[in-house]
Amino acid sequence: MNWEPLATWLETTWLHDLMVNIFWMFPAGETLHFIGITILFGALLVVDFRVIGLVKFINMNEVMKFIPVAIIAFGLNLLTGIAFLAANPFRYFPNIAFQWKMALIIIAGINALWFWFGEHKELKQLADGEDAPFRAKVIAVISLVIWVLVIICGRMIPYVEY
Amino acid sequence: MGFLLWYENGLVGVFIRESLWGYPIVLSSHAVGMATVMGVAVALNMRVLGFAKGLSIQAFDKLFLVGWLGFIINLVSGIILFAGNASVYTFQWTFQLKIGAIIVGGILMKVVMNAVRENKPESTQKLLAGISMACWMIGMITGRLMAYIG
Numbered sequence: 116m117n118w119e120p121l122a123t124w125l126e127t128t129w130l131h132d133l134m135v136n137i138f139w140m141f142p143a144g145e146t147l148h149f150i151g152i153t154i155l156f157g158a159l160l161v162v163d164f165r166v167i168g169l170v171k172f173i174n175m176n177e178v179m180k181f182i183p184v185a186i187i188a189f190g191l192n193l194l195t196g197i198a199f200l201a202a203n204p205f206r207y208f209p210n211i212a213f214q215w216k217m218a219l220i221i222i223a224g225i226n227a228l229w230f231w232f233g234e235h236k237e238l239k240q241l242a243d244g245e246d247a248p249f250r251a252k253v254i255a256v257i258s259l260v261i262w263v264l265v266i267i268c269g270r271m272i273p274y275v276e277y
Numbered sequence: 278m279g280f281l282l283w284y285e286n287g288l289v290g291v292f293i294r295e296s297l298w299g300y301p302i303v304l305s306s307h308a309v310g311m312a313t314v315m316g317v318a319v320a321l322n323m324r325v326l327g328f329a330k331g332l333s334i335q336a337f338d339k340l341f342l343v344g345w346l347g348f349i350i351n352l353v354s355g356i357i358l359f360a361g362n363a364s365v366y367t368f369q370w371t372f373q374l375k376i377g378a379i380i381v382g383g384i385l386m387k388v389v390m391n392a393v394r395e396n397k398p399e400s401t402q403k404l405l406a407g408i409s410m411a412c413w414m415i416g417m418i419t420g421r422l423m424a425y426i427g
Binding site: 142145146149150152153154156157158159160161164165169170172173174176177178180181184262263266267269270271274275 | 300301304305308309311312313315316317318319320323328329330331332333335336339340343414417418421422424425
């Protein structure tokens with residue numbers, strides 16, 4: 116994929132100037148990015164562990180309230196992530212950990228859509244303590260594994276540059 | 278100081294500074310553990326603060342097991358990372374605040390759970406949960422900022 120025109124354009128944006136010229140923008144963005152992943156992951160732990168069955172005796176309708184929380188946290192990380200990318204596009208695009216991270220997020224997104232459109236309605240009917248269908252459990256496990264890998268890949272970005 | 282230098286120059290310190298993949302792998306574990314333990318803390322505190330009220334608090338007893346797993350990952354990875362630069366980290370105010378905030382935030386988790394079980398007034402429960410949430414956030418913010426200031 117030819118990312119260079121996009122990277123060149125990103126360096127002409129006001130966001131790039133903002134991130135590069137104000138010294139505290141990058142650390143502040145990173146801190147928000149960490150807060151975002153924590154909230155996102157925390158919300159997913161509640162949802163996924165209910166579906167997997169580790170915490171079966173919680174009401175599924177209440178659990179589902181954590182999905183918008185996860186989406187908002189993801190939005191925060193998308194925005195801060197775009198800001199990092201605008202700051203250093205030539206650093207991120209060719210970075211192998213960054214590429215894996217983006218691919219994994221896309222897979223996580225497809226997995227989440229499958230959960231929402233394929234399983235969510237049926238899951239909401241579950242009584243407290245009732246087991247989720249096997250398909251839904253598979254989605255929940257995939258979700259947790261992928262997000263752990265996303266965190267690892269993100270954290271690896273500075274160490275796989277050359 | 279003698280202990281810090283001894284630890285820093287010992288096996289763990291040498292490993293974390295000199296092995297090619299040691300530092301990134303331990304640092305990644307620290308990030309995964311952080312998201313796990315803080316994720317559970319944030320979810321519980323949100324619940325006590327009034328979000329998703331139908332969620333039984335008892336459900337969190339099991340989620341706490343997951344939270345503890347994250348905490349242990351971070352205790353171990355944190356002790357290893359500390360060896361990388363112990364004589365500097367110890368005197369960074371960001372590090373001191375981070376450790377203090379995590380200890381207070383962690384103890385408050387137990388206090389919050391007890392307050393809920395003993396049916397303390399809702400305002401007390403919420404105040405405790407709010408302080409706990411703030412402590413965890415301070416722990417995370419100062420942890421991230423250790424790389425920049427202090």
